[in-house]
Amino acid sequence: MSFPWAKTYTPTNPFMVWMDEKLPLPRLVYNAVGGGYEVPRNLNYMWNFGFLAGLCLMIQIVTGIVLAMHYGGNTAVAFDSTEHIMRDVNYGWMLRYAHANGASAFFVVIYLHIFRGFYYGSYKAPREMIWLLGVVIFLLMMATAFMGYVLPWGQMSYWGAQVITGLFSAIPLVGDALHTWLLGGFAPDNAALNRFFSLHFLLPFVILGVVILHVWALHIPGSSNPTGVEVKKESDTVPFYPYYVAKDGWTVGLFMVIYSTFVFFMPNALGHPDNYIPANPMQTPAHIVPEWYFWPFYAILRSFTQDFLFFPAKLLGVLAMFAAILVWFFLPWLDKSPVRSGGYRPLYRKFFWVLVIDVIILGYCGGSPAEQPYVLVAQLASIYYFLHFLVIVPIVSSIERPDPLPFSITDAVLGHDNAETGAAAAATKA
Template sequence: MSEHSTYTPNNAVEKWFDDRLPVVRFAKEHLMDFPTPKNLNYFWTFGAILVMCLGIQIVTGIILAMHYTPNVAMAFDSVEHIRRDVNGGRMIQAFHAVGASMFFVALYIHIFRGMYYGSYKAPREILWILGVLIFLLTMATAFMGYVLPWGQMSGWAAQVITNIFSYIPIVGTPLLELLRGGFTVGNPTLNRFFSLHYLLPFVIAAVVALHIWALHVPGNNNPVGVDVKSSRDTVPFHPYYTMKDLFGMVLFLIPFVWFAFFAPDILGHPDNYVMYNSQVTPSHIVPEWYFLPFYAILRAIDFNFLFINSGLLGVIFFGASILILFFLPWLDTSKVRSGNFRPMFKWFFLIFLVNFIALTYLGAAPAEGIYVILAKICTAYYFIHFLVILPVLSRIETPAPLPTSISESVLGKAHA
């Protein structure tokens, strides 16, 4: 129980309940009255939007699991059965499929917002690490979900991506066979992926709870990156930010619902509407769009280095491209959090953003000609940004003067 609690039970029943399980007190202190910087912009609403997206995915996923059959002979037909015969099945499946893409849209915006405003800097390192862990778990969950429709792209994506493990020395092949449940992608693979795809969202929800807990220890970062100096710098989370978050959610739901109702298949690959056939290889195997930047990095490494062959080297770069995010708090040692006050960082961040979008495009392009060369250049810049540019900028950059407080920043804008 908090020493500074403002919650007072209204009656004897509420007091009895509060003495034994203070849920209402907790909600009032940590959700409603939680002091939040008064200058948060709409980029901060994407945390709440992601919680909403996770809820949509879990609810629609549970309903779909009631009708899906995880068997290679029936999986493809069971998805068609859901879309055609189950009451509301077409919309539930559309919201789940579109929801995966919308989840990653919100997730990438949330990550890039954190990178620009320095939300990974002390004392928020654990908050950032838990966020990257959520990103990893979400990628694993989405990949396994992509396999479940058992179309051509699903099955072949499973073949290509799981084959990554075979390049790892000693433990690679046993891991591959454990994941697939055999020597090739088949019925045991589908059963494993279905089980894990159903389980992992609940693991993600648990890590999200830790993520929110880790946020409430130091409090929110803010656009100017200045610590809260007094109560004048903050407002209660409710009603100010609950209303702002709800407004952001409604705006986000407009394209979400449009895609689900009018273009639910636009983000899918045509080959995935043909049942998986291990004897017929698609002309161009691509994963879903949200994996493309990292897939481009994997394909860009087509050369040997010393005693490391191209396959293992590709896997190393592929894994490092995600794992490097865990170390971002220690790679960028600048004392200034917000990119708004870092003139050089601002431009390099923009270049990094363009580079990431280019990797997304190159991941979908054929692995030939100029596309391979561009993928190599973009991959090199991806790592240079983290390992060279950020550490050097931390030492040579002269940041702009910071406001003395959040209130000064807000009032300065009001008077400008």
């Protein structure tokens, strides 16, 4: 967002003056992430996860391109080419572990980014488009991650593809034909692997394009902030550079320490050992489970164990799994509270933390065997998940009495409201 007090780009070097006239790329960068972009002065560390998500995307694209140079997208050699990368390619083990753990790091950062949006009401007007594009990015990430999980062509890769693509067969009338079309046959084989490989390579660049739209949409209304109060005066903002560049830089350093710890010291902690066994269509694993970042939605999928009327349980599970994400699209209109930030919404804040616990429970049940008591707990947690978005949020936003908001971001930071109130009270007593 452009404010009257924002600095303008004024090149002095003759070459940069010429460049600014012919292709104003430096001006674009300056206005996007430099001193020309004004940001609320009270952003906390929860606002660093957007930058970290961009870093994770770059790590995935760079490592993925190099890995694709050595990968064989054929069922006869896919598993062996993965082992070739690990054993024979110079630093191939590091690239593969960086890519595999980078996916987990990406989802950790994105989940924190999403739940920050839930808490601080980042989906509210005038930032609905930013939120909607963010949900699209998440859906693209899930598709990309699933297809990438298939590529090593180990046991869990094969059977994960069998289970997830089999969900489409639950669609009435066209389900079986759609399932066959997706796989290029009646079971995961060479055609399916080729399709997943090509799409897994393509989709990160699609995500990058949507991320650019996401950032563009962000720059129109400007960043939100923990108070939810819009910018009113010059003292409410500071330039993105150098203040938030330094702050993001510190977070990047901490992130790289944690990320490197997983890559170099426990690279398989978040993976499944069955994926180091070559795919065998004749031997079903004892417990088919997706990657950990799919577990909450996998638990919702498995919560439907009985047919309802003429709807089969499998179809209901598929619809509920997709609805669990699609409901986020409607959140800007389900939450009618005029106050954005959960910091000033005491009742909403309590239900937010219940939702966090609920999602953690869903994740635990999704990674557990499909047996009791996990199925029952997942069913109860799934019911609450949908109640939160479809019932609790609209009701709370209608009946809640929010705490008083500060007049401006500066007052929230420096306490001018309190100081002025105290001075007025003292003057009245005198």
